[in-house]
């Protein structure tokens with residue numbers, strides 16, 4: 140075997156043992172091999188692509204400790220909790236912990252007892268002269284590396300100082316990982332971190348499990364209905380509603396709660412305690428929805444978010460993609476909706492104009508608009524933005540699933556266009572709809588718009604239809620918005636030709652949000668689930684919630700939805716079978732196995748208790764995983780003495796032959812010497828100095844050695 144094969148084989152073994160996964164995701168193997176042979180790497184993968192494993196496995200394979208730089212405390216905490224529950228020694232150092240804990244973590248790392256040390260960039264840089272130089276650092280991973288670039292959308296000045304790392308730790312491989320980086324940002328990451336000939340991995344941005352929907356022109360009421368519908372479809376899961384403003388978040392939250400939904404708000408205007416509380420409620424699954432500004436999410440590592448809804452148009456495709464990407468990280472189906480309105484487009488434009496950096500931001504917004512108004516497969520638009528070409532329609536976006544029906548919209552254009560002309564191009568989209576719908580609004584009457592010929596000419600269509608159609612007319616280039624002139628609408632020369640009857644125009648038929656075909660079908664499927672696998676899945680979710688509460692970790696740290704789905708399909712009845720489930724590593728099989736297997740056995744009409752002998756078999760799994768005695772007891776929730784009993788029995792049955800860690804040589808000799816000289820009295824005398832379990836182990840080893848002698852003699 141050459142070196143690379145060797146690395147891969149060992150990495151695969153650890154992947155199975157600690158994480159319970161059987162194969163690598165695209166890119167993971169290549170990246171792990173490169174980093175393990177000392178090479179720098181830039182890893183660009185979408186959220187949920189599996190970036191964490193790309194540095195966690197090299198950390199496990201390497202000597203010493205990997206330092207992971209992460210911008211957010213919550214993220215560090217979640218990651219360490221997940222690692223520890225898989226049996227991987229990890230720790231975090233940051234301002235949210237007290238200094239004694241931080242010092243303990245550093246000492247443990249310096250002593251080689253920590254494989255992954257998470258640290259905030261501020262902290263690492265401030266301490267650079269003290270503890271980092273004492274650590275046996277095997278690897279440095281810079282997470283959310285796009286924060287280093289001013290070109291990116293999430294620039295953090297402190298990141299630019301990380302260039303010192305490559306200077307100070309010359310021989311340590313440095314990895315940069317991010318889910319969002321265009322070309323410019325990517326090159327910037329490499330230069331600024333001073334990476335040398337890094338492996339560049341650009342993963343596919345396709346997230347086929349995310350369904351994409353855009354609804355144009357929906358009224359407030361309609362939006363709330365759609366959100367409530369979504370919540371009802373996933374009553375036991377949670378999702379995120381993103382809004383542009385704090386007030387918007389609060390308004391939706393109130394509306395949802397009035398309708399009996401469990402919801403909370405999150406935005407930067409809240410104090411740190413309230414924000415932490417909201418985040419916890421979300422992570423623990425205590426709320427069904429969090430209504431938030433973009434301040435929410437960076438630190439969210441929850442893999443079972445089933446939906447994300449944008450109440451407003453995001454500023455660019457990167458942000459949009461990152462935000463919807465928080466749904467379905469476990470690879471299971473998840474839904475997204477974007478509510479689109481021309482008004483939002485106008486607001487965004489003004490943000491950009493006020494920012495003084497119109498060029499790039501303006502272009503990015505145009506892409507966002509192109510996506511929102513697309514009449515071709517939306518995923519193809521998204522992927523082309525990231526420089527990928529998709530050869531086929533995705534079949535999982537609203538355009539693919541519900542292709543817009545086209546109709547002759549010439550008359551609508553003529554009505555709207557002549558209304559614009561008759562007001563001398565003095566109105567924006569709101570006033571225009573009001574004129575067409577014949578509103579009696581005071582301002583409209585004051586300006587005399589109720590006397591123009593097209594007043595009320597579009598009364599037959601509801602407001603949201605008009606909103607959507609006017610948006611299309613703008614997109615088609617019939618009208619334009621004068622951003623520099625109070626956002627008034629103007630008719631273009633092309634629009635004039637249509638008004639004069641010299642050209643005809645097709646529009647896409649408006650579809651109201653919750654009447655989307657796919658949504659309704661899914662809702663029906665979910666409500667009456669007679670599928671037994673689905674039923675079992677729901678029961679396993681309840682077990683997961685109970686186990687999460689019992690062990691004090693978030694539900695997704697126990698098992699992901701993908702793991703529960705696989706479990707519901709395979710229905711393991713023993714620990715061995717449980718280990719076959721994707722996402723069940725050795726520790727978790729023992730820590731959580733009993734209750735999940737119990738639920739499955741009950742579901743199958745069998746006795747809820749596992750077959751005889753399962754419990755000492757679990758101990759064997761832990762023994763093989765190299766777990767120390769005390770930790771075995773803690774994982775299994777029994778006493779150390781009980782575990783020692785299992786060990787003795789396993790030695791008796793020749794299932795354990797490397798037992799040196801369970802007893803010292805002198806204990807072994809003292810105990811067995813006494814048995815030789817005083818076989819009758821030994822047990823009683825020894826029991827004063829040694830726990831029963833230790834005596835049993837000593838005797839088991841003695842017998843084992845006797846058996847070996849016989850075999851050899």
Ligand code: ADP
Nearest residue numbers: 160162163164186187188189190191192442468
């Ligand atoms: P990212 O950091 O890129 O957003 P994560 O590393 O959090 O993604 O991985 C997303 C999910 O995919 C996690 O639940 C993780 O356990 C799972 N995952 C990662 N690698 C694999 C793999 N090789 N096989 C199965 N699941 C995986």
Ligand code: ZN
Nearest residue numbers: 516533536539
């Ligand atoms: Zn599509």
